[in-house]
Amino acid sequence: MRAGGWLCAVALAALAPQSARATDELSPAVALAAALPPDGSADLLVIQRPTGQSAPRVLGATRSAASAAAIKAVLLDPAHYRALIPALVGTAVVDRRARSKRVDWELEVPLFNLSGRLELGARSDGVTIDLVDGDLAPGRIVFSIGENPDGGSTLIIDAQLDVKRTSWLLRRIMARSPVGEPAVLAAVAYVALRATALRAEHPAGDSAWRPTAAPGPGRLPDPRPLTAELLAPLRARGTLALVAREKTERLGGVAVGIGFHAPSAPVLQALRDPAAWRAFPGWRTVRVRPGPNGAGAEVEDNLPLCDFYATWIAEPGPTPRWTVAAGATRGAQLGWNTYPVPGPLPTLAVLSLYPRLETTGTVARRFIQAEPLLEAGLALALAFTEASGIQAALDPSRW
Numbered sequence: 001m002r003a004g005g006w007l008c009a010v011a012l013a014a015l016a017p018q019s020a021r022a023t024d025e026l027s028p029a030v031a032l033a034a035a036l037p038p039d040g041s042a043d044l045l046v047i048q049r050p051t052g053q054s055a056p057r058v059l060g061a062t063r064s065a066a067s068a069a070a071i072k073a074v075l076l077d078p079a080h081y082r083a084l085i086p087a088l089v090g091t092a093v094v095d096r097r098a099r100s101k102r103v104d105w106e107l108e109v110p111l112f113n114l115s116g117r118l119e120l121g122a123r124s125d126g127v128t129i130d131l132v133d134g135d136l137a138p139g140r141i142v143f144s145i146g147e148n149p150d151g152g153s154t155l156i157i158d159a160q161l162d163v164k165r166t167s168w169l170l171r172r173i174m175a176r177s178p179v180g181e182p183a184v185l186a187a188v189a190y191v192a193l194r195a196t197a198l199r200a201e202h203p204a205g206d207s208a209w210r211p212t213a214a215p216g217p218g219r220l221p222d223p224r225p226l227t228a229e230l231l232a233p234l235r236a237r238g239t240l241a242l243v244a245r246e247k248t249e250r251l252g253g254v255a256v257g258i259g260f261h262a263p264s265a266p267v268l269q270a271l272r273d274p275a276a277w278r279a280f281p282g283w284r285t286v287r288v289r290p291g292p293n294g295a296g297a298e299v300e301d302n303l304p305l306c307d308f309y310a311t312w313i314a315e316p317g318p319t320p321r322w323t324v325a326a327g328a329t330r331g332a333q334l335g336w337n338t339y340p341v342p343g344p345l346p347t348l349a350v351l352s353l354y355p356r357l358e359t360t361g362t363v364a365r366r367f368i369q370a371e372p373l374l375e376a377g378l379a380l381a382l383a384f385t386e387a388s389g390i391q392a393a394l395d396p397s398r399w
Helices: 003-015 018-022 027-035 068-075 078-083 168-174 180-201 229-237 264-271 274-279 362-370 374-393
Strands: 042-048 057-064 088-095 101-109 112-123 126-134 139-147 153-161 239-245 251-260 285-289 296-300 310-314 321-327 333-340 347-354
Touching (some): 027 042, 027 057, 027 229, 042 180, 042 229, 068 139, 068 153, 068 180, 078 088, 139 180, 153 180, 180 374, 239 374, 251 374, 264 333, 264 347, 296 321
Antiparallel strands (some): 042 239, 088 101, 101 112, 112 126, 126 139, 139 153, 239 251, 251 347, 285 296, 296 310, 310 321, 321 333, 333 347
C-alpha cells in the first residue's frame, strides 16, 4: 500500500465521529480511499443490495485536486447548486433559522422531473444531506473529505436513497432487473460524487464545469485494483466497481467484480462462451458465431427505447475480449478477467465494459447530453446489472 493512501485513510478515520469509529461504520470508506489508484484516473465504489425493507446503499471514492475546504464550501452553498449539477433547476432555502438548512429542490432531466426537500448539515469531516420529503425520500447522502498528503483531497460519498420514489420511467427501468434499484442508485451516487469534485476544482462562473470533448475512444480498464487485499471485507458485503476516466473527464471504461465459489479456471472457461450473455437482462437473443480468435455472437435486445443489436467479435489474447464490429454501438468493448482471492468466494470475476451508450438511442443520448457525467454513471449501472445477471445464472454447483 502506498504511503499516501494510508495517510489519507488514517485522516478520514481520525475525522470520523467517535461513535462511527466504534461501530466500524467508516471502515468501508477508509478502505476505498486507501485503494484508489494514485494517479487519480479512476474511482472506486461498493454497491450494496437492499436487505429486507432497507434502501440500497452505495459508497464511492474519488481523488480531487481541490482542497477539503473548497469541497465542503461547494456542498454547503445551496444557492449555487445549479453550478454543481445543471439539471437542478431550482433550490430554495425555506428555513434559515433551523439548526440544519432546509432546502426545496427540483431536478429536471429528459422525460421526467424530480423534486423534494432536504436538510443540509455540516460535519467535522464533511456534509450530510438528509432527504426528508418528496422524491428519493427518506434518504441520506454523507460526504466525507480527507486531505491528501501529496495535495488535493479524497472525497467519499455514502448514499442510501429510496429510489423507488421517482418517476414512472425510472421505475419501469428498475423493474427489468432484480438489481435495478441499486443500479440506479449507483448511477446517481457516481454523478453526485464527480460533480462535487469538479465544481470544487472549477469554482469560477455560475455554470457547472463538464467535459466538452467527444466521447471515446474508450478502453477496458485495468481491473486489478478490485483485487486489493484491504478490499476483501467490501467484496464480502457488496459488489466492487471501478470507473476509469480519460484526461478529458470522459468515460474510459468500467469494471465490476463478482464472486464465485468455484476455482478461477472453470469460471473463466464458462465466461469465454458468449452463450453466457443470455443472462444479461434485456439481451433477448444471443446467437453464438465462430471467429478466427474464438466465438463471438450476434445479439438482439428487447429493451425499450434502446438499440443494443450488435455483432460481437472475439479479440486475440489469453483473456476473453470482444468488440462490436457491426451495429449501433460499433466499437463497444466487453471483457472478463478472473483472479483467485482469499475468502469464502475464492474467485473474483471482473466484467470490464465500454458500452458506447450515447449511440444506443435517443433517450440515452439525451440523458448524456443533459448530464455528461451520466456517460459513466449509466455505464456503471449497466455493468453492475449485467455482472449480477451472470452471477445469478452461473450456479457454482455446476463445477
